[in-house]
Amino acid sequence: MESSARLTSKGQVTIPKAVRDALDLHEGDEILFRVERKRAVVAKTPDFLDLAGTVSVPEGKRGTAWDEVLRQSRRARVERAS
Numbered sequence: 001m002e003s004s005a006r007l008t009s010k011g012q013v014t015i016p017k018a019v020r021d022a023l024d025l026h027e028g029d030e031i032l033f034r035v036e037r038k039r040a041v042v043a044k045t046p047d048f049l050d051l052a053g054t055v056s057v058p059e060g061k062r063g064t065a066w067d068e069v070l071r072q073s074r075r076a077r078v079e080r081a082s
Contacts, residue, residue, distance in 0.1 A: 015042070
């Protein structure tokens with residue numbers, strides 16, 4: 001899909017309805033702009049709470065403190081690099 005919009009003097013753009021519908025954008029949603037070469041890519045920022053439970057966690061690792069998860073991850077990364 002291609003759609004165009006005009007930039008205002010204040011640097012604002014109205015996202016065309018077809019694009020809002022395709023990305024399921026609603027008032028208050030956050031969007032991400034990423035520049036790739038001479039183009040900008042617009043993406044809807046995921047709501048990370050919607051992702052809760054989508055990654056399986058082994059029974060033995062459930063309830064591990066976040067600090068410990070980071071410590072283990074960093075240790076594993078160092079070991080892989082050496």
